[in-house]
Amino acid sequence: MLKIIKYSFFDLVRSRWSYAYFLFYLLLAAVLLFLNNNLSGAIITLMNVNIILVPLIATVFGVMYHYNSREFTNLLLAQPLKRSAIFTGQYLGIAGSLSLSLVLGLGIPFAAYGLFRSTMIWNFAILMITGVALTFIFTSLAFNIALSNENRIKGFGYAILLWLLLAVVYDGIFLLLLASFQEYPLEKFSLAATVLNPIDLSRILILLKLDISALLGYTGAVFKQFFGTSTGSILSSLMLLLWIVLPLWRMRKTAERKDF
Amino acid sequence: MIKLFSHITMVFFLMTSVLSAQKTEVCKTCEISTIARAVEKAKPFDTIEVRAGTYKEYNIGITKPLTITGEGNPVIDGEHKGEIITIRSDNVTLAGFTLVNVGTSYTTDYAAIRVVKSKDFNIRNNTLERLFFGIYLEKARQGKVLNNTIKGDAVNEYNSGNGIQLWYSNNVEVSGNTVQNVRDGIYLEFSDNIEIRNNKSIDNLRYGLHFMFSNHDTYTENLFENNGAGVAVMFSKFIKMRDNTFRKNWGPSSYGLLLKEITDSELTRNTFESNTQGVRAEGVSRMTFTENDFANNGYAVKIQGACYSNTFSRNNFLYNTFDLSYSGRINENNFDHNYWSDYYGYDLNRDGTGDVPYRPVKLFSHMTNRIPEAIVLLRSTFTGLLDFSEKVTPVFTPPGLMDNAPEMKKIIW
Structure with a gap:
C-alpha cells in the first residue's frame, strides 16, 4: 500500500494540475495579503474559497483521477495485491497531494507576511485544518462515486451534484426549515444541522474564531458555548473524521465486490 | 450725579465683599485639620485651600457659597460610609480633589459629589475612584462639570452607579471629563439644554452616555469606546449629536448608538467604527443623519420599526457586513446621496452619482x-x-x- 501511495503521490505532485492548483493558492493568498494588508479580512475571503473551491476541486479531481488511471488500476489489479490496499493507496496519494498544494500555497504567503508573529496563527491553523479535512472528505466521496459508476459522464454529473447538494442546497433546506419552524426554539436544531454538514461545520468553526462572531447574537453565543467546550471540539473533529472514514469504508467494500 | 454716586457705592460694596472674603487653609498640622470644620467656620464667598494629605471624612455638607480648592491633590476618603460632599448652595466651586471610597447602598444613591437645587456651581479637575455614583446633579442648573476623571470598578449593573448623573438639571456644561468602568458613563434624566463636549466614556457596563426624557441637548466631540452600548438616546427630542466617535462597542447585543422614541434630532459628522451595530433605531422620526462614517461595523444601521421621515444623506458606508437592516415592508425614509463601498454601478454621464440605484438591504x-x-x-x-x-x-x-x-x-x- 505504501508503494501505491508513493507512486500516486509523486505522480500527482509532478503533474501540471497540482502545480496549477498550488500556484492558484499562492497567487490568491499573496494578492489578498499584500494588497489588502488585513489578516482577518484575508482569512475570511480564504474561508469562502475553502468552503466552495476546495470541495469542488477535490470532488472533480478525485473522479477525474480515477477515470484517467483506469488502465494502471487494471494493471495493479492483475498483481497479487489486496484491492483495498490499491484503492486506499490511490486515495491517500491524491488527497495528500491536493492537501500539500493547499497548505503550501496558502502557507508560504502567510509565513512571508509574518503570520508566526501575529495572534492570528490559531485562526489560520483552523483554516488549514478544515481545508485539509474537506479535501480528504470530498476526495473519498469522489472515489465512491467513480467506483460505483462506469459511465464517466454520469460519474462527473453525480460528483457535481453531490458538491452542489452539500455546499449550496443543504443550506437552502436548512434555511427553509428554520423559516417554517420559527415558532420553536431552534438553537439545538441549527447546531445539529451545522455539525452534520462538513462544509457548514468548517465555516462555523472559522467564523467563531474570528471577531465577527459577535454578529451571531444569541444563537452565536449558544454555538460559542458549545464549540468552546472540549466536548464541542471533540464532537466536531469526530464528525469530520467520520465524514472521511465512512465513505472510505464504503469505498473499500465496493472495491472488494466490484467486477472489474 | 446720582448715577455716578450709585456706581461708586456699588463698586465699594463689591470691594468690601471681595475684601471680606477670607482664605482658610486646611492641613493635617494646621489649626483647622478637617474640611467639615473649615466649611462650618467659613463665611459666604470665602476660599478654603486644602493641602495635600488624606482626609477621612464623609457627609460634608456645603450650605454657603464657597470656593474649595485642593493644593497638591489632597485625598478625601469616604471609607465606604456614605456620601462625601453634598452641595446645597449656589456659587460653589470644588476643584483639585481626589475622592475615594463612596458608600454603596441599595436604598440611597450615594455620590462622591452631589449638587442639590443649586446653580452656578463649578466642579473641575477632580479624580473620583472606587465610587457608587460619581457626580450627581439633582435639580441643579447653570453649572459646569469640567475635566474630572472618574474611574469606577463596576462589575454588575444592579449594584453599581453612574459616573455623572443629571436629574432634573438644566443648562449645565459637561466637558473634558473621562469616565471609565461605571454603569452609565453620563446619565441624563429630565434634563434640558445640556452641553456635553469633549468627554471620554470608556469601558462602561451599560451605556457611555444615556438620555432619558431630556430635550434640546447637544453632545459633540466625545469618544465612546468599548461600552455595553456607546450612547442611548431614549424618549427625547431635539438632540444634536456632532463629531463624536463611537468605537468598538462590540458584543452580542452592543450598539454604537441606540435611538429609541426620539424625534427632530440630528446626527452629523460622527464616526462609527467596529461596532456590532452602528446605529440601532426604534421609533425614530424626523431625524437627519448627515455626513457620518460607518466603517467595519457588523450592521451599520439597523432600523427596527416605526421609523418615519428620516433622511440619510452624504454618509459613508464602508466595508460593513450589513450596511442596512430594515424590518417591515414600508419605507418612509430617504436614503439618497450616500456613498456605499458595496456599490458596483456606473456613472455614464459623469455627474458624480451612479446611474443605477443601490439597494442597501440584503x-x-x-x-x-x-x-x-x-x-x-x-x-x-x-x-x-x-x-x-x-x-x-x-x-x-x-x-x-x-x-x-x-x-x-x-x-x-
Missing part, C-alpha cells in the same frame, strides 16, 4: 430579522446566491428602499 439581513437563528448561515454560498438574485430582481426587501443617487466617490467632510 435579502439575508432581511431574513435574519425575521429568523434570528438564520444568522448561522452567515457567509455561506447559499446566502451569497440569495443576495445576488435579490439584487437582480428584488422581491422581499421594501421596494422603495434604495439610494436613487449613490455617490461614486467617498464623501469628504
Whole structure:
C-alpha cells in the first residue's frame, strides 16, 4: 500500500494540475495579503474559497483521477495485491497531494507576511485544518462515486451534484426549515444541522474564531458555548473524521465486490 | 450725579465683599485639620485651600457659597460610609480633589459629589475612584462639570452607579471629563439644554452616555469606546449629536448608538467604527443623519420599526457586513446621496452619482430579522446566491428602499 501511495503521490505532485492548483493558492493568498494588508479580512475571503473551491476541486479531481488511471488500476489489479490496499493507496496519494498544494500555497504567503508573529496563527491553523479535512472528505466521496459508476459522464454529473447538494442546497433546506419552524426554539436544531454538514461545520468553526462572531447574537453565543467546550471540539473533529472514514469504508467494500 | 454716586457705592460694596472674603487653609498640622470644620467656620464667598494629605471624612455638607480648592491633590476618603460632599448652595466651586471610597447602598444613591437645587456651581479637575455614583446633579442648573476623571470598578449593573448623573438639571456644561468602568458613563434624566463636549466614556457596563426624557441637548466631540452600548438616546427630542466617535462597542447585543422614541434630532459628522451595530433605531422620526462614517461595523444601521421621515444623506458606508437592516415592508425614509463601498454601478454621464440605484438591504439581513437563528448561515454560498438574485430582481426587501443617487466617490467632510 505504501508503494501505491508513493507512486500516486509523486505522480500527482509532478503533474501540471497540482502545480496549477498550488500556484492558484499562492497567487490568491499573496494578492489578498499584500494588497489588502488585513489578516482577518484575508482569512475570511480564504474561508469562502475553502468552503466552495476546495470541495469542488477535490470532488472533480478525485473522479477525474480515477477515470484517467483506469488502465494502471487494471494493471495493479492483475498483481497479487489486496484491492483495498490499491484503492486506499490511490486515495491517500491524491488527497495528500491536493492537501500539500493547499497548505503550501496558502502557507508560504502567510509565513512571508509574518503570520508566526501575529495572534492570528490559531485562526489560520483552523483554516488549514478544515481545508485539509474537506479535501480528504470530498476526495473519498469522489472515489465512491467513480467506483460505483462506469459511465464517466454520469460519474462527473453525480460528483457535481453531490458538491452542489452539500455546499449550496443543504443550506437552502436548512434555511427553509428554520423559516417554517420559527415558532420553536431552534438553537439545538441549527447546531445539529451545522455539525452534520462538513462544509457548514468548517465555516462555523472559522467564523467563531474570528471577531465577527459577535454578529451571531444569541444563537452565536449558544454555538460559542458549545464549540468552546472540549466536548464541542471533540464532537466536531469526530464528525469530520467520520465524514472521511465512512465513505472510505464504503469505498473499500465496493472495491472488494466490484467486477472489474 | 446720582448715577455716578450709585456706581461708586456699588463698586465699594463689591470691594468690601471681595475684601471680606477670607482664605482658610486646611492641613493635617494646621489649626483647622478637617474640611467639615473649615466649611462650618467659613463665611459666604470665602476660599478654603486644602493641602495635600488624606482626609477621612464623609457627609460634608456645603450650605454657603464657597470656593474649595485642593493644593497638591489632597485625598478625601469616604471609607465606604456614605456620601462625601453634598452641595446645597449656589456659587460653589470644588476643584483639585481626589475622592475615594463612596458608600454603596441599595436604598440611597450615594455620590462622591452631589449638587442639590443649586446653580452656578463649578466642579473641575477632580479624580473620583472606587465610587457608587460619581457626580450627581439633582435639580441643579447653570453649572459646569469640567475635566474630572472618574474611574469606577463596576462589575454588575444592579449594584453599581453612574459616573455623572443629571436629574432634573438644566443648562449645565459637561466637558473634558473621562469616565471609565461605571454603569452609565453620563446619565441624563429630565434634563434640558445640556452641553456635553469633549468627554471620554470608556469601558462602561451599560451605556457611555444615556438620555432619558431630556430635550434640546447637544453632545459633540466625545469618544465612546468599548461600552455595553456607546450612547442611548431614549424618549427625547431635539438632540444634536456632532463629531463624536463611537468605537468598538462590540458584543452580542452592543450598539454604537441606540435611538429609541426620539424625534427632530440630528446626527452629523460622527464616526462609527467596529461596532456590532452602528446605529440601532426604534421609533425614530424626523431625524437627519448627515455626513457620518460607518466603517467595519457588523450592521451599520439597523432600523427596527416605526421609523418615519428620516433622511440619510452624504454618509459613508464602508466595508460593513450589513450596511442596512430594515424590518417591515414600508419605507418612509430617504436614503439618497450616500456613498456605499458595496456599490458596483456606473456613472455614464459623469455627474458624480451612479446611474443605477443601490439597494442597501440584503435579502439575508432581511431574513435574519425575521429568523434570528438564520444568522448561522452567515457567509455561506447559499446566502451569497440569495443576495445576488435579490439584487437582480428584488422581491422581499421594501421596494422603495434604495439610494436613487449613490455617490461614486467617498464623501469628504
